[in-house]
Amino acid sequence: MNGAKIRQQIAFSILGVITLLIVVPIILVILYIVINGAGSITWQFLTQEPRSGMKAGGIFPAIVGTILLVLGTMLFALPLGVLSAIYLVEYARDDLFTRMIKLSVVNLSGIPSIVYGLFGFTAFVLLLHCGTSILAGSLTLGIMSLPVIITASKEALESVPFTYREISLSLGATKWQTIRYCVLPYAIPGILTGTVLSLSRAAGETAPILFTVAAFYLPRLPRSAFDQVMALPYHLYVIATQVPNIPTSISFATALVLIALVFLMNLVSIILRAHYRKKRLW
């Protein structure tokens, strides 16, 4: 072997090892949580409300709360994000106004989540009189999720070949028909990926829901969008820091449920993506 080949081997090995290093923490985190928490996952744990100062019973209200918050977040952020991405990619002219919007989107993603929480508290809870509620929490998480959804949707739309638009327009289709039939269908997998990514983020956030929706202890289920709910990440924070002498296995089990929930969402998106890919015929 000559020198160049050896150097190449070394370079490949280094790159390989480094790439492998990325996988290590995620595996360790999951393993650690599963080993410590799996034992406490029982049917009762998943379906009952917490009892005896949250030291016993289950986490059912928190699971329901988190699911409701994710759905609420999606309800606000998905249409808003996708529609504005369509506007930015397909309609907006490249002027000062558009550049300002794009800059805002980038900057939105840089805002710390606690700031979103405080903003949501002032804007939705107080100013719009939503109260501490699912509505206020979903709106807050929705705004936080917007930048990722917009950016992912924009990239997905931009990656649809320009020729599809040209074909459609050249056949006399209107701009909207072109977007509807020749652009959006091919952008959906990318949009889904971005959406699920940001929704999994939202599912695990504590700071934005702290003042806007999360209840310390609320065993009953919400009756409307104006009710408070418990949520998994906040519940985890509470039992880990505020409740003395609680078995750690409960914390780990709660974390495991949260991770499983996020994993489930990713699974759904993978299935949906495969479904839409199949529809594209090449």
Add this chain to the structure above:
Amino acid sequence: MVSEPVIKTVNLDCFFGAHQVLRNINLEIPPNEILGIIGPANSGKTTFLRALNRLNYLHRTYSQSGEILLDGRDIRQISDNLLRKKIGIIFALPQVLPVSIFDNVAYGPKVHGVTNKETVGRTVEEALKKAYLWEEVKDRLQEPAVRLSGGQQQRLCIARTLAVGPQVILYDEPCSGLDPISTAKVEDAMQQLKTDYTQILVTNNTKQASRVSERCAFFLMGELVEIGPTHDLFTYPQDKRTDDYITGRFG
């Protein structure tokens, strides 16, 4: 009898930004003619073609002055959708949508509001027959269009354009990526379409222009140098530059 031109351009100037791509183009195209447009790269042939159905305006820096008339009517008075329905275009590389053969052809009727399944089916079949593709694809209409060969894809594009019901068909170097046999099939299709359509063929291939077109125009650096019956243009070119180009001295 001299028939009214289907397409007429009057003092047409085209610009991309500050760069003038076409200068003072005056052309008349009578119905059912196949007009060939030849010229070296960057002579403005494609821009001329895409000016006719306003596709140039997809580029934000594009502007034009002068008039383009379709059946004596300024095309600025016609909406983009209707204009492009009347003036279809076939692009240089076969460009099919990533859907089935059937859906490629049915796309045009669909966006123009044809919902009746039978009507769409009949339109698709007629269009494919006119484009000489029906026999090759009739048993596999639901297959992905991308599985067709390059020549078949280009004829599919022709069928897709025909299904919209155009009056004029523009071809932008339609055979540049095709082998000689596929090229011959596309040219056959064009000959058959003569009875019903006015066609304009931009080509880099002077031989193709001499085979297919009845009249031929020579573009050079944004100017229309010469136009005349194809046979005359190739045998007794009036302009020295035309002579140089067709005898292969440049381009």
